[in-house]
Amino acid sequence: MPSGSCLCGAVQVSYTGSPSLSFVCHCNGCKKNSGSVFSSNLAIPYDSLRVASGSDMLKTFVKTYTATGNVGVNYFCTNCGTTLWMETRSVPGTRFLKAGIMDVDTINWSRPTAEFFSPNRTAWAAAIYGASQLRTMQ
Numbered sequence: 001m002p003s004g005s006c007l008c009g010a011v012q013v014s015y016t017g018s019p020s021l022s023f024v025c026h027c028n029g030c031k032k033n034s035g036s037v038f039s040s041n042l043a044i045p046y047d048s049l050r051v052a053s054g055s056d057m058l059k060t061f062v063k064t065y066t067a068t069g070n071v072g073v074n075y076f077c078t079n080c081g082t083t084l085w086m087e088t089r090s091v092p093g094t095r096f097l098k099a100g101i102m103d104v105d106t107i108n109w110s111r112p113t114a115e116f117f118s119p120n121r122t123a124w125a126a127a128i129y130g131a132s133q134l135r136t137m138q
Contacts (some may be wrong), residue, residue, distance in 0.1 A: 003052070004102035006082035011054035013084060015044045015097065022099065022110040024128065025137065026120040029065040033074060033083055037122040040099040041086075042110055049085065049095050058084075068137060 003014040019042040030039035051058070054077065061074045070090040076083045086096045099110060111128075115121070118133040127133060 002102060002106040004097075004106065006054070006057075006077035006080050006084060006101060008077065008080035008082075010057045010079050011077045011082075011084060012052040013097070013101070014050045014052055015048045016050070017045060017048050019044050019097075019110060020094070021114060022112045023114040023116060024112045024131075026115065026117040026122075027065065027068075027137070028120065029063060029072070030117075033063075033086070034098070034100075037125055038115075040112065042097045042099050042102070043091075043094050044097055046087075046093045046095055049097070 001014045001016060003012065005012045021043040023043070024038045024040050026038050031037060033039060057078050058075050059078045061076065063072050063074065064070070065072055068090070070088045073087045074083050075085050082101060083098055084101055085098060112131050114132045114134060115128055116134050116137040118127065119135055121127070
């Protein structure tokens with residue numbers, strides 16, 4: 001079962017099954033949320049996520065993303081601030097797990113197959129070979 005944690009290790013998560021999609025997003029909201037030039041995500045079925053420890057350390061931040069108008073609910077660790085996953089009503093039944101919180105083995109086999117908001121890609125960042133380049137989150 002793939003597992004991961006926040007930076008301080010207080011929140012431990014895992015999921016069952018396989019992600020329906022591994023992708024990166026270049027929208028400004030995801031850039032700010034990740035603190036990087038894109039956000040790497042795993043789309044997993046809503047009910048497949050398990051919080052093994054630290055559920056009392058989770059807090060939410062609700063944000064309306066201007067690129068789409070979608071409302072996102074971000075779950076993060078109150079101790080270290082790591083965002084662990086995001087949910088949105090626009091994609092019911094799915095959680096978007098931040099790939100960087102997962103253990104190394106999971107990250108290595110979850111190569112992104114799509115890049116959303118690719119026109120917003122930072123100029124010096126190369127496209128991911130073989131990934132679909134999409135203008136929006138379709």
